[in-house]
Amino acid sequence: MHPVETRLRVRYAETDQMGIVYxxxxxxxxxxxxxxxCKARGFNYRxxxxxDGAFLVVAEAACRYLAPAQFDDEVVxxxxxxxxxxxxxxxxxxxxxxxxxxxxxxxxxxxxICGRDRRxxxxxxKYLRYFEVG
Amino acid sequence: MHPVETRLRVRYAETDQMGIVYxxxxxxxxxxxxxxxCKARGFNYRxxxxxDGAFLVVAEAACRYLAPAQFDDEVVxxxxxxxxxxxxxxxxxxxxxxxxxxxxxxxxxxxxICGRDRRxxxxxxKYLRYFEVG
Amino acid sequence: MHPVETRLRVRYAETDQMGIVYxxxxxxxxxxxxxxxCKARGFNYRxxxxxDGAFLVVAEAACRYLAPAQFDDEVVxxxxxxxxxxxxxxxxxxxxxxxxxxxxxxxxxxxxICGRDRRxxxxxxKYLRYFEVG
Amino acid sequence: MHPVETRLRVRYAETDQMGIVYxxxxxxxxxxxxxxxCKARGFNYRxxxxxDGAFLVVAEAACRYLAPAQFDDEVVxxxxxxxxxxxxxxxxxxxxxxxxxxxxxxxxxxxxICGRDRRxxxxxxKYLRYFEVG
Numbered sequence: 001m002h003p004v005e006t007r008l009r010v011r012y013a014e015t016d017q018m019g020i021v022y023x024x025x026x027x028x029x030x031x032x033x034x035x036x037x038c039k040a041r042g043f044n045y046r047x048x049x050x051x052d053g054a055f056l057v058v059a060e061a062a063c064r065y066l067a068p069a070q071f072d073d074e075v076v077x078x079x080x081x082x083x084x085x086x087x088x089x090x091x092x093x094x095x096x097x098x099x100x101x102x103x104x105x106x107x108x109x110x111x112x113i114c115g116r117d118r119r120x121x122x123x124x125x126k127y128l129r130y131f132e133v134g
Numbered sequence: 135m136h137p138v139e140t141r142l143r144v145r146y147a148e149t150d151q152m153g154i155v156y157x158x159x160x161x162x163x164x165x166x167x168x169x170x171x172c173k174a175r176g177f178n179y180r181x182x183x184x185x186d187g188a189f190l191v192v193a194e195a196a197c198r199y200l201a202p203a204q205f206d207d208e209v210v211x212x213x214x215x216x217x218x219x220x221x222x223x224x225x226x227x228x229x230x231x232x233x234x235x236x237x238x239x240x241x242x243x244x245x246x247i248c249g250r251d252r253r254x255x256x257x258x259x260k261y262l263r264y265f266e267v268g
Numbered sequence: 269m270h271p272v273e274t275r276l277r278v279r280y281a282e283t284d285q286m287g288i289v290y291x292x293x294x295x296x297x298x299x300x301x302x303x304x305x306c307k308a309r310g311f312n313y314r315x316x317x318x319x320d321g322a323f324l325v326v327a328e329a330a331c332r333y334l335a336p337a338q339f340d341d342e343v344v345x346x347x348x349x350x351x352x353x354x355x356x357x358x359x360x361x362x363x364x365x366x367x368x369x370x371x372x373x374x375x376x377x378x379x380x381i382c383g384r385d386r387r388x389x390x391x392x393x394k395y396l397r398y399f400e401v402g
Numbered sequence: 403m404h405p406v407e408t409r410l411r412v413r414y415a416e417t418d419q420m421g422i423v424y425x426x427x428x429x430x431x432x433x434x435x436x437x438x439x440c441k442a443r444g445f446n447y448r449x450x451x452x453x454d455g456a457f458l459v460v461a462e463a464a465c466r467y468l469a470p471a472q473f474d475d476e477v478v479x480x481x482x483x484x485x486x487x488x489x490x491x492x493x494x495x496x497x498x499x500x501x502x503x504x505x506x507x508x509x510x511x512x513x514x515i516c517g518r519d520r521r522x523x524x525x526x527x528k529y530l531r532y533f534e535v536g
Binding site: 035071 | 314
Binding site: 152157158162183189191192193194196198199243 | 296327329330
């Protein structure tokens with residue numbers, strides 16, 4: 001499947017005294033990317049939590065920083081499903097500068113599906129196809 | 135009653151590209167101050183939420199910025215109870231540079247007591263004295 | 269002049285354990301609103317800092333919280349210039365739920381114009397008209 | 403060398419609507435850990451930037467989340483120097499629950515030393531020993 005693209009503009013709040021985006025904020029952008037991924041695939045992650053009590057709990061996150069993003073830059077986040085099983089989902093992200101196309105950062109997150117009790121569970125039936133679980 | 139003092143050290147994450155602490159972070163510091171206020175008065179705010187289902191929902195916040203805080207500065211937050219009623223609590227804050235004593239910011243927050251259903255409620259009986267409600 | 273409207277979608281990162289947006293994040297949204305205000309009036313705040321060395325340093329901020337914003341809500345921020353002088357600018361903000369139109373919060377920020385040395389200065393000539401100064 | 407330990411208390415601001423600490427905040431805690439690491443080794447990272455114009459720019463970050471941290475938990479961060487060369491520094495982190503000792507998360511960050519012009523440079527002479535560069 002094609003990656004899902006979403007755009008955001010760098011906030012002043014996201015910069016630090018180096019004059020560039022603080023490194024933890026790229027993980028927030030990855031979250032924005034995966035929420036948008038869900039929408040593009042046909043469902044709202046919000047409903048998955050609220051109605052079906054299934055939470056994508058982060059088990060691992062990694063990011064490589066290639067070029068700094070700066071205040072007011074527009075950033076394009078391309079989110080892909082790297083791997084999916086009934087109990088684990090893995091996303092990949094590419095973050096580029098919207099105007100120059102320069103790659104700013106790449107990353108990935110692994111998620112365990114958990115229930116309202118925070119214990120691991122299988123992805124509810126109806127989400128299997130959204131996440132392309134065979 | 136005397137104000138309750140707590141200390142924190144400015145994080146790099148809290149700075150912005152002006153080289154000073156981003157203005158929204160002072161509201162986070164006020165939260166740190168009021169959690170510590172509760173402890174000094176004899177209870178944990180965490181338990182007030184968990185065990186008694188009473189939440190201090192913020193209804194108003196204000197901050198005056200007098201001098202910039204910078205990365206690695208130690209800041210002293212003095213938190214006072216400005217007003218308290220069974221349904222509303224008001225805190226005041228003074229944030230000073232720990233070494234120079236310079237006033238960095240002053241602020242206040244108003245809180246409505248709400249239950250787990252997010253509707254206003256009266257402060258549970260046992261908290262009346264902690265908040266000096268007559 | 270009409271207020272300038274901008275939209276954003278609530279991020280998971282912006283929520284707290286009450287299940288609503290953490291109160292300090294509304295000040296970040298105000299920043300998003302005023303950056304957009306500048307664009308709508310014909311200039312980029314980024315350039316005002318970079319090219320003209322003029323910074324809108326926050327001197328006061330206030331927010332009233334009327335109804336909670338939640339994850340994935342779309343929020344409309346209407347930003348107005350409340351007051352402007354050569355050395356001081358004041359913005360007002362109304363934040364509404366995009367779908368229901370419900371007012372979520374109102375706020376204001378006061379800014380002192382400062383130079384690269386962080387000392388107060390007059391607004392550079394070319395910005396007087398953008399901020400409708402006298 | 404022994405890891406350097408520092409402690410912090412989980413802020414309400416750091417939680418999200420899952421009722422646990424939002425995943426990006428662990429990277430902020432790693433920053434707190436490495437600033438403290440520098441102090442324990444005999445210098446302030448702040449001075450390294452200010453006086454010597456040397457910046458530890460993050461090139462990679464990774465985190466494994468083992469157990470959730472919650473509001474008001476005290477967390478112990480143990481920071482180690484995993485690798486160090488004149489142009490690259492690598493830190494490792496272990497974050498544990500202070501009371502139970504339970505491992506919450508482990509992580510690492512890679513840093514490139516950059517100058518005020520944001521271009522890679524060699525670590526200034528006087529820092530070689532602090533970072534145990536042979």
